[in-house]
Amino acid sequence: MSDRLVAARVIHQVLSGVSLDAALARLDEVAEASSRPTIRALSYGVLRHFERLQALLDQLLERPLRNRDSQVKYLILCGLFELEDGKKPPHAIVSESVKAARQLR
Numbered sequence: 001m002s003d004r005l006v007a008a009r010v011i012h013q014v015l016s017g018v019s020l021d022a023a024l025a026r027l028d029e030v031a032e033a034s035s036r037p038t039i040r041a042l043s044y045g046v047l048r049h050f051e052r053l054q055a056l057l058d059q060l061l062e063r064p065l066r067n068r069d070s071q072v073k074y075l076i077l078c079g080l081f082e083l084e085d086g087k088k089p090p091h092a093i094v095s096e097s098v099k100a101a102r103q104l105r
Contacts, residue, residue: 003035004100007042008074014047045081046074053077075100 006027013023024043027036046053057076058064065073079097083090 001030002096002100002103003031003038004042004075004078004097005071005103006031006035007039007046007078008071008100010039010043011046011074011077012070014043020044020047042078042081045085046077049081049084050077053080056080071104072101075104 010020010023010027013026014020020043024040027039031039054077057073057080075097079093082088082093
């Protein structure tokens, strides 16, 4: 499972009422040790800037995503956060986000 998809699931859990510490504690079950820093950085970053990223996403979408597409929304927010962060090339971020979305089917 991709780091972005795990981060999207952590974000979903937190926004559903689970504490961030509890959601991140579950990483041991699904993520390799080498992936955990990336997952934490994405989760913290998106949650820290959630309102701004959500407003940006709302401007980019022609119509809102459905509630059942929440994990796709959180994947997009992870991508937007990374694009603003500027530590990776934009084409790599988009490519990795699309690969993660394919895992959702």
